Amino acid sequence: xxxxxxxxxxxxxxxxxxxxxxxxxxxxxxxxxxxxxxxxxxxxxxxxxxxxxxxxxxxxxxxxxxxxxxxxxxxxxxxxxxxxxxxxxxxxxxxxxxxxxxxxxxxxxxxxxxxxxxxxxxxxxxxxxxxxxxxxxxxxxxxxxxxxxxxxxxxxxxxxxxxxxxxxxxxx
Amino acid sequence: xxxxxxxxxxxxxxxxxxxxxxxxxxxxxxxxxxxxxxxxxxxxxxxxxxxxxxxxxxxxxxxxxxxxxxxxxxxxxxxxxxxxxxxxxxxxxxxxxxxxxxxxxxxxxxxxxxxxxxxxxxxxxxxxxxxxxxxxxxxxxxxxxxxxxxxxxxxxxxxxxxxxxxxxxxxx
Amino acid sequence: xxxxxxxxxxxxxxxxxxxxxxxxxxxxxxxxxxxxxxxxxxxxxxxxxxxxxxxxxxxxxxxxxxxxxxxxxxxxxxxxxxxxxxxxxxxxxxxxxxxxxxxxxxxxxxxxxxxxxxxxxxxxxxxxxxxxxxxxxxxxxxxxxxxxxxxxxxxxxxxxxxxxxxxxxxxxxxxxxxxxxxxxxxxxxxxxxxxxxxxxxxxxxxxxxxxxxxxxxxxxxxxxxxxxxxxxxxxxxxxxxxxxxxxxxxxxxxxxxxxxxxxxxxxxxxxxxxxxxxxxxxxxxxxxxxxxxxxxxxxxxxxxxxxx
Numbered sequence: 001x002x003x004x005x006x007x008x009x010x011x012x013x014x015x016x017x018x019x020x021x022x023x024x025x026x027x028x029x030x031x032x033x034x035x036x037x038x039x040x041x042x043x044x045x046x047x048x049x050x051x052x053x054x055x056x057x058x059x060x061x062x063x064x065x066x067x068x069x070x071x072x073x074x075x076x077x078x079x080x081x082x083x084x085x086x087x088x089x090x091x092x093x094x095x096x097x098x099x100x101x102x103x104x105x106x107x108x109x110x111x112x113x114x115x116x117x118x119x120x121x122x123x124x125x126x127x128x129x130x131x132x133x134x135x136x137x138x139x140x141x142x143x144x145x146x147x148x149x150x151x152x153x154x155x156x157x158x159x160x161x162x163x164x165x166x167x168x169x170x171x172x
Numbered sequence: 173x174x175x176x177x178x179x180x181x182x183x184x185x186x187x188x189x190x191x192x193x194x195x196x197x198x199x200x201x202x203x204x205x206x207x208x209x210x211x212x213x214x215x216x217x218x219x220x221x222x223x224x225x226x227x228x229x230x231x232x233x234x235x236x237x238x239x240x241x242x243x244x245x246x247x248x249x250x251x252x253x254x255x256x257x258x259x260x261x262x263x264x265x266x267x268x269x270x271x272x273x274x275x276x277x278x279x280x281x282x283x284x285x286x287x288x289x290x291x292x293x294x295x296x297x298x299x300x301x302x303x304x305x306x307x308x309x310x311x312x313x314x315x316x317x318x319x320x321x322x323x324x325x326x327x328x329x330x331x332x333x334x335x336x337x338x339x340x341x342x343x344x
Numbered sequence: 345x346x347x348x349x350x351x352x353x354x355x356x357x358x359x360x361x362x363x364x365x366x367x368x369x370x371x372x373x374x375x376x377x378x379x380x381x382x383x384x385x386x387x388x389x390x391x392x393x394x395x396x397x398x399x400x401x402x403x404x405x406x407x408x409x410x411x412x413x414x415x416x417x418x419x420x421x422x423x424x425x426x427x428x429x430x431x432x433x434x435x436x437x438x439x440x441x442x443x444x445x446x447x448x449x450x451x452x453x454x455x456x457x458x459x460x461x462x463x464x465x466x467x468x469x470x471x472x473x474x475x476x477x478x479x480x481x482x483x484x485x486x487x488x489x490x491x492x493x494x495x496x497x498x499x500x501x502x503x504x505x506x507x508x509x510x511x512x513x514x515x516x517x518x519x520x521x522x523x524x525x526x527x528x529x530x531x532x533x534x535x536x537x538x539x540x541x542x543x544x545x546x547x548x549x550x551x552x553x554x555x556x557x558x559x560x561x562x563x564x565x566x567x568x569x570x571x572x573x574x575x576x577x578x579x580x581x582x583x584x585x586x587x588x589x590x591x592x593x594x595x596x597x598x599x600x601x602x603x604x605x606x607x608x609x610x611x612x613x614x615x616x617x618x619x620x621x622x623x624x625x626x627x628x629x630x631x632x633x634x635x636x637x638x639x640x641x642x643x644x645x646x647x648x649x650x651x652x
Contacts, residue, residue, distance in 0.1 A: 002221065009223035009241035015250035015514045021577055026247040049174065051181035055509070065510035069181035073510045075198040077185035081508040090504050094495040106492075106499060128589050139584070146509035162505035163497050185510045235512075249514035251522060255529075256570070258518065262527035263534070278534035280566045317523050334524055 352387035
């Protein structure tokens with residue numbers, strides 16, 4: 001049984017993004033073999049025209065639908081994040097740590113509902129501060145949106161990168 | 173965007189086996205194109221050494237792990253009974269008959285919710301006793317976990333046996 | 345001026361040190377260079393009274409530090425701000441808003457520890473420590489105006505950089521192994537509860553003999569243990585365990601100490617005194633996979649194997 005195939009099967013069946021340690025426990029393979037299998041699988045999937053990719057989020061790996069196929073696929077998948085909270089979520093990620101009161105100055109009072117939703121989904125963390133609530137993103141945020149980051153500051157940098165990439169592209 | 177890839181993305185993300193009609197609704201492709209895409213994908217997946225296959229179950233299609241890879245892979249999937257409920261179930265099986273009050277001394281007040289869930293699933297039986305409730309496992313418990321036992325006392329003995337076997341093995 | 349030149353030298357040295365450790369922040373570098381110039385001119389006695397109120401305030405801060413013999417490495421901010429406010433109230437030409445900013449600046453420059461300077465951007469929660477004993481609500485005048493910068497694009501754009509990624513939903517039936525693993529974990533949990541009960545009994549003080557308190561502590565520890573378990577293996581930052589508020593962070597910390605005492609977790613801190621506190625579970629997660637827990641298994645063998 002080839003190690004790539006064992007890791008492929010494990011990634012396919014995992015309930016969420018998994019670490020190399022978890023893959024080791026599931027497959028019984030050693031860490032080095034797993035790392036090399038992940039590398040080969042990433043090349044195999046991401047380099048081909050398949051609709052599925054292997055994504056890395058900080059220390060975790062996941063099999064997921066490539067972005068360009070997300071929309072048709074999402075009709076059969078059970079997604080949990082409502083579309084209308086995405087803007088609030090992006091702004092929190094970009095400006096974190098940010099006070100809820102500040103956010104409502106930017107987006108209006110609808111943010112209170114959005115913040116509750118994001119908190120319930122475990123995507124952000126709320127911490128009382130200065131008569132308001134300070135908001136930051138969580139590990140689950142990184143995983144849900146497939147961001148390659150390990151920390152809040154890396155999430156921020158990632159979004160900055162995406163923005164400037166987009167602006168650069170639109171200017172050219 | 174190739175139709176195979178759209179169908180691939182939809183199959184991957186579906187929560188369960190899907191019909192051609194459902195694939196049509198998700199992808200916006202016509203039925204003929206979908207059928208041909210399914211045929212091509214089946215050849216592509218099932219004919220290769222990949223760990224994943226396209227399976228047909230009556231009128232439904234699903235992407236799944238090939239049988240030879242399913243055991244290691246399943247370890248990372250999510251349990252259909254939540255893990256913390258399972259903890260409570262295992263203690264009931266081991267200490268049965270046990271009073272709910274005793275169980276909450278062992279694990280804290282969360283057991284009350286767990287007991288309700290397990291009762292609803294038909295895995296345990298609750299009987300009023302001494303201002304509390306006495307808990308035992310049911311036949312469905314034995315069936316669900318595939319335990320080789322006919323009675324409550326055999327369930328208990330079975331768990332003891334398995335545990336000492338496991339711990340014995342780990343020491344060697 | 346009563347202050348001696350050596351005292352000013354302390355301030356200059358301190359500023360130079362701060363400057364040397366913030367090589368990645370040009371703005372702060374420029375700011376500190378300006379403070380160094382002022383302190384040096386004061387040291388030489390060549391500082392010309394400036395028209396700039398900000399510069400005058402900076403000079404007053406340094407003068408106060410030197411006159412009151414504050415240690416630039418360890419300034420008591422509360423004492424300092426009290427004295428500084430008393431000083432500026434006497435001079436009519438000082439704007440109170442600016443004065444407030446100066447106290448903040450004085451803290452930033454003089455109280456700033458090296459770790460803090462480097463990690464500031466990542467660890468906003470550390471700011472809370474600085475304002476210990478003061479009402480943070482009154483400090484709003486120190487906060488920087490909100491700078492939208494690049495995020496403005498997010499605010500007015502319809503297309504978001506993030507989107508929920510589509511993955512499979514994986515469910516599977518429960519197996520025997522799962523049941524046994526769950527039993528091992530449940531056993532560990534109940535062992536913790538029992539050990540804690542013994543511990544509480546042993547160290548019970550007369551004024552501590554409060555059943556409800558004991559029970560709530562037990563519940564707290566069980567609750568924190570549950571939070572820890574959700575993270576799986578590997579080091580976990582303590583701040584990830586906090587849910588909300590100071591009270592919860594104290595609960596988590598106390599529970600962590602108990603768990604460490606029971607030998608369930610390792611605790612360590614990165615860069616004391618402000619660094620993140622980490623913990624790692626010592627008990628093997630999955631008894632079925634003992635290869636990485638062999639060392640722990642040896643010392644814990646009697647606990648793991650005992651099934652009454």
